Amino acid sequence: MTIKVLGYAAHSPTASLVPYRFERRDPRADDVTIAIIYCGVCHSDLHTTHNDWGNTQYPVVPGHEIIGRVTAVGAKVTRFKVGDTVGVGCLVDSCQDCEPCEHGLEQYCKGAVLTYSAIDPKDGRVTKGGYSQAVVVNEKFVLHIPNGLDLKGAAPLLCAGITTYSPLRHWGVKQGSNVAVTGLGGLGHMGLKLAKAMGAEVTLFTRSPGKEKDALRLGADTVVLSSKPDEMKAVAGTFDLIIDTVPYVHDLNPYIPTLKVDGTLVLVGYLGPLDNALNTAPLVLERKAVAGSLIGGLPETQEMLDFCGEHGITADVEVIRMDAINEAYVRMRKSDVKYRFVIDMASLKD
Amino acid sequence: MTIKVLGYAAHSPTASLVPYRFERRDPRADDVTIAIIYCGVCHSDLHTTHNDWGNTQYPVVPGHEIIGRVTAVGAKVTRFKVGDTVGVGCLVDSCQDCEPCEHGLEQYCKGAVLTYSAIDPKDGRVTKGGYSQAVVVNEKFVLHIPNGLDLKGAAPLLCAGITTYSPLRHWGVKQGSNVAVTGLGGLGHMGLKLAKAMGAEVTLFTRSPGKEKDALRLGADTVVLSSKPDEMKAVAGTFDLIIDTVPYVHDLNPYIPTLKVDGTLVLVGYLGPLDNALNTAPLVLERKAVAGSLIGGLPETQEMLDFCGEHGITADVEVIRMDAINEAYVRMRKSDVKYRFVIDMASLKD
Numbered sequence: 001m002t003i004k005v006l007g008y009a010a011h012s013p014t015a016s017l018v019p020y021r022f023e024r025r026d027p028r029a030d031d032v033t034i035a036i037i038y039c040g041v042c043h044s045d046l047h048t049t050h051n052d053w054g055n056t057q058y059p060v061v062p063g064h065e066i067i068g069r070v071t072a073v074g075a076k077v078t079r080f081k082v083g084d085t086v087g088v089g090c091l092v093d094s095c096q097d098c099e100p101c102e103h104g105l106e107q108y109c110k111g112a113v114l115t116y117s118a119i120d121p122k123d124g125r126v127t128k129g130g131y132s133q134a135v136v137v138n139e140k141f142v143l144h145i146p147n148g149l150d151l152k153g154a155a156p157l158l159c160a161g162i163t164t165y166s167p168l169r170h171w172g173v174k175q176g177s178n179v180a181v182t183g184l185g186g187l188g189h190m191g192l193k194l195a196k197a198m199g200a201e202v203t204l205f206t207r208s209p210g211k212e213k214d215a216l217r218l219g220a221d222t223v224v225l226s227s228k229p230d231e232m233k234a235v236a237g238t239f240d241l242i243i244d245t246v247p248y249v250h251d252l253n254p255y256i257p258t259l260k261v262d263g264t265l266v267l268v269g270y271l272g273p274l275d276n277a278l279n280t281a282p283l284v285l286e287r288k289a290v291a292g293s294l295i296g297g298l299p300e301t302q303e304m305l306d307f308c309g310e311h312g313i314t315a316d317v318e319v320i321r322m323d324a325i326n327e328a329y330v331r332m333r334k335s336d337v338k339y340r341f342v343i344d345m346a347s348l349k350d
Numbered sequence: 351m352t353i354k355v356l357g358y359a360a361h362s363p364t365a366s367l368v369p370y371r372f373e374r375r376d377p378r379a380d381d382v383t384i385a386i387i388y389c390g391v392c393h394s395d396l397h398t399t400h401n402d403w404g405n406t407q408y409p410v411v412p413g414h415e416i417i418g419r420v421t422a423v424g425a426k427v428t429r430f431k432v433g434d435t436v437g438v439g440c441l442v443d444s445c446q447d448c449e450p451c452e453h454g455l456e457q458y459c460k461g462a463v464l465t466y467s468a469i470d471p472k473d474g475r476v477t478k479g480g481y482s483q484a485v486v487v488n489e490k491f492v493l494h495i496p497n498g499l500d501l502k503g504a505a506p507l508l509c510a511g512i513t514t515y516s517p518l519r520h521w522g523v524k525q526g527s528n529v530a531v532t533g534l535g536g537l538g539h540m541g542l543k544l545a546k547a548m549g550a551e552v553t554l555f556t557r558s559p560g561k562e563k564d565a566l567r568l569g570a571d572t573v574v575l576s577s578k579p580d581e582m583k584a585v586a587g588t589f590d591l592i593i594d595t596v597p598y599v600h601d602l603n604p605y606i607p608t609l610k611v612d613g614t615l616v617l618v619g620y621l622g623p624l625d626n627a628l629n630t631a632p633l634v635l636e637r638k639a640v641a642g643s644l645i646g647g648l649p650e651t652q653e654m655l656d657f658c659g660e661h662g663i664t665a666d667v668e669v670i671r672m673d674a675i676n677e678a679y680v681r682m683r684k685s686d687v688k689y690r691f692v693i694d695m696a697s698l699k700d
Binding site for chain 2: 260286290
């Protein structure tokens with residue numbers, strides 16, 4: 001018995017997203033079937049829809065910030081029952097056998113299966129994401145949503161939340177740490193909230209004036225205009241960690257001097273060659289590092305959701321109807337969203 | 351009472367090193383006076399002599415890999431007595447009050463005083479290094495040389511040794527770690543020896559064939575020609591840590607894929623802008639890092655010397671007379687040394 005669902009798909013790099021009927025797989029014994037309530041809209045959805053990374057499988061049904069309710073569980077499912085409120089993020093499977101998988105770092109597994117536009121090696125079919133009525137996922141890749149969290153604001157935690165939470169934890173942010181976040185978008189605004197909740201002193205680096213009020217509301221203690229050399233100089237040697245969420249090519253050299261000895265700048269938003277030659281001198285002279293980080297593994301994603309539950313943290317979202325997705329993509333390209341679009345799946349119609 | 355000494359100095363960027371008489375400071379109560387037995391010849395000596403970094407104070411007496419014997423101690427000196435065999439490395443003072451100093455990371459102190467060609471803030475005089483008969487150093491910056499270590503081979507431990515030991519320790523190399531060393535010079539050959547003694551599986555990356563026999567003797571288990579893409583591909587995802595000792599601009603991108611998830615490439619030899627745009631994608635996709643590291647602090651330098659004492663580790667050196675220093679510089683520029691020149695200070699004459 002396959003599950004027939006309605007979703008929204010793009011059929012080519014230049015096409016708009018349109019209603020699309022397809023089938024979910026026959027649930028396996030370890031599968032959870034989920035009726036989708038909300039799905040966040042990530043920049044990756046837009047990049048994949050337009051084949052910006054050259055590996056899109058069409059028709060593509062995007063969406064990897066999924067919140068839903070369990071409607072059925074397989075015979076071997078132990079962690080979920082019908083009626084549970086659950087989440088699904090960027091991953092729906094992994095090899096479960098490699099070193100990263102053994103350490104709960106499924107995001108770094110060579111066999112990790114992305115939630116959409118990836119080939120599922122178990123059946124050879126292309127995965128389809130959360131811009132749809134329902135999804136069928138192995139229970140290992142399903143997450144519990146803590147009681148009391150606003151569900152529409154919880155959706156972006158599954159990607160934007162874990163992408164910033166994971167490096168904050170990995171690089172040991174705690175009470176009294178000094179953290180900067182570069183860029184104030186979907187990732188950046190979560191970075192501010194999470195770093196603040198961990199007890200850090202938080203700074204926002206931004207190129208555009210006028211973001212101060214919002215940044216302070218979201219958790220920043222200070223806002224530094226990265227375009228102003230004197231403001232940058234004033235924070236030299238300040239930060240234990242910089243979470244760089246900027247999604248386009250940019251020069252890292254101005255940020256490195258703002259790190260403390262042993263500080264790290266972690267890229268989470270941009271994957272590609274740097275434009276300006278990275279100067280290694282300040283790295284050597286003060287044992288600093290430039291690193292990257294990709295979403296988070298399943299155990300850490302659950303930990304992040306529980307942390308958000310305890311601290312009442314959700315994303316700032318703008319809820320849209322499913323048929324407004326193409327307009328939302330246009331606005332995202334202009335960074336015209338505070339700070340994440342979330343699709344109300346009840347609005348999904350043919 | 352000042353101490354009159356003979357040394358070798360360069361008087362301009364283009365001048366040869368020549369005999370030079372100067373005075374050491376009146377020993378303070380916490381000073382140790384040391385008769386120099388051996389002094390290693392580091393690439394930094396050459397760079398500073400020729401003012402390659404633009405900050406040389408002439409006349410410059412280079413040398414920061416000093417081995418000697420204590421000839422006098424001040425009234426407050428507690429850790430040394432006359433007759434002790436001691437070492438002095440790259441630093442002769444620091445502020446003793448900042449966060450790095452509190453953590454024994456004097457090399458990252460903004461007030462650190464280099465062993466030569468630096469202004470000593472306590473008396474405003476320019477520091478002069480180990481190409482000389484004697485040196486006067488605060489006891490906090492003097493190191494015990496373990497019994498039984500060959501003294502000429504111990505000299506390069508004070509810079510080349512600690513420069514590779516510190517990142518191996520900081521990034522947690524232990525039994526079973528997988529470490530690569532890039533470049534086989536003064537630093538690289540120490541990297542091989544130290545990583546091996548820590549129990550790591552050790553690989554040498556080199557651009558030049560013909561180094562295999564020596565590399566295996568020095569501690570490498572494997573030699574990989576970095577100029578051969580198939581050899582590089584064969585070690586993809588292998589290393590926990592790469593110690594990059596290459597002292598000139600080079601492209602880091604070919605090395606990043608050879609790191610494991612969570613692996614780090616640490617630069618210790620090159621301070622300057624990279625030539626090729628660093629690709630951030632592999633950093634993000636596998637949580638890798640590019641970092642730097644500078645020599646080591648005093649506690650760790652002593653730890654390194656003790657470790658070398660236990661394991662019988664010294665540098666492979668070619669002992670030269672003081673008056674052969676200019677010829678040695680010429681050979682160093684051609685990498686014609688296996689693997690460190692050390693000056694026998696008994697040969698120092700007017």
